[in-house]
Amino acid sequence: MARQVVSGIRPRGGRSKALALALTCALAPGLALPAAAAAGEHHPQSTQLADRLAHQVTVAGAWRHLEALQHAADTHHDLRAAGTPGYQASARYVTGRLRQAGYRVRLQPFSFPDSAPVAETARLLTPEPRTLHPLLARYSASLPASGWTGSLAVPPQGGAAAYGCRPGDYAHGDFRGRAVLLRYGLCDVAAKLRQAAAAGASVVLLNVDQQPAGMNIRAGVRPPSAAVLPVATLPRDESEQLAADTARGPVRLALDLRGRAFTNHTFNVLADTPTGRPEHTVVVGAHLDSATEGPGVNDNGSSVAMTLETALRLAPYAKEIHNRVRFAFWGAEEEGLYGSTYYVSQLTAAERRQTALDLNFETIASPNYLRLVYHGSGAVPPGTGSVEKVLLDRFADRRLPTAPLEFDGRSDFVPFIAAGIPAGGGSSGYNQVKTPEWQKLFGGRAGAIADPCYHQRCDALGHLNRTILGQLGDALAWATGRFAVDTADVERGRLT
Structure with a gap:
């Protein structure tokens, strides 16, 4: 199943399943057995x-x-x-x-924009060194080949600000030149990147927020032109530990997030x-x-x-x-x-x-x-x-x-x-x-x-x-x- 609209995580995926699935849980057509x-x-x-x-x-x-x-x-x-x-x-x-x-079968060829990861590594430098496991988002912008080292910033947790969808979500804190850790959901990835870039952030990391906690899913940015910053997903357990570390003091990361864009070719199979x-x-x-x-x-x-x-x-x-x-x-x-x-x-x-x-x-x-x-x-x-x-x-x-x-x-x-x-x-x-x-x-x-x-x-x-x-x-x-x-x-x- 496709990643959700512009994000690709199935939260489905996206695809806290705040990953914007509009699934209705209340009684509605089909929820109970009709006569x-x-x-x-x-x-x-x-x-x-x-x-x-x-x-x-x-x-x-x-x-x-x-x-x-x-x-x-x-x-x-x-x-x-x-x-x-x-x-x-x-x-x-x-x-x-x-x-x-x-x-009567025919193949319907078409081309489409595609991307592939070249490097997707992350390491926590302080407070205690450890390896993280990011997945570079499809169509993401890339960091320089020399990589990126810098500080992590996290918007206030526990409310809508954690998703980074609005300018006000960045009102409390300094995000300039930093990596920002956001939760997936409430808005698409393109909107998160737009707001993070306006706040001066250099990189976006997304808490994929899946069950089980160690599960990660590759996101996507659509349209590809909306990828104004490098962006990658992290498993929920790694993301929550990073947020806890940041609440206690400075956190520094070393990131290598690079991809390549290309035109791919495939086809539909149609049979009448x-x-x-x-x-x-x-x-x-x-x-x-x-x-x-x-x-x-x-x-x-x-x-x-x-x-x-x-x-x-x-x-x-x-x-x-x-x-x-x-x-x-x-x-x-x-x-x-x-x-x-x-x-x-x-x-x-x-x-x-x-x-x-x-x-x-x-x-x-x-x-x-x-x-x-x-x-x-x-x-x-x-x-x-x-x-x-x-x-x-x-x-x-x-x-x-x-x-x-x-x-x-x-x-x-x-x-x-x-x-x-x-x-x-x-x-x-x-x-x-x-x-x-x-x-x-x-x-x-x-x-x-x-x-x-x-x-x-x-x-x-x-x-x-x-x-x-x-x-x-x-x-x-x-x-x-x-x-x-x-x-x-x-x-x-x-x-x-």
């Missing part, structure tokens, strides 16, 4: 294909694709990131299976059903790339596997498909939603109007899972609520409670919504901390994040949860089959 009777407002003939598809799309079927994605990572340095051989191997597998099933009305196209997508820190088998191989299995099981029912289904496997989501954004930018005005909706599932096999359905309480395109209702009704029919996940700017629905196209989908969670309320709904461990391997090397096949993979995979398959036959309710919503 089953409320779920059956569609005509039976519109759900026959959906029922058949949901029955045939299974965890066992998807698992074969997950094994192939794991193999692609295993044989290519544990990575499937965009622009790498691991991504190309993943795409070859997906493309081959789709073509064998009779789909041979039948169905193009003027009512249903896009079903999942990002095919991993983050640069691991194999990405949950994020987002889990959704890729279920999307691919849905496509393969749908293929024999071409005569029953009324609306064209376009299965999309996006590239460079983790770098900033570049693949899906490029796709939408290439649509003509007529093609945008003819795109009925976008289904997007993200990270659907988390070990400490949630059962989340995207919910738009703000400015979302008309018809989005109809997509959400179809998914909620499916879970209600199965007596499975859900919770709402606000459209948070961290996955490939973003460019569709920006273009006025209804969207929806679901997730099992990434780095949200499970609350006691969520524990009552879904089980698992309160106080722990949904996926402890989020953007880590351990995001591999062995840590996936088959139960939630099957449940969210069922919803993906059922909704695909339903909208392949009938999108009238969504289209009516677009007209209101």
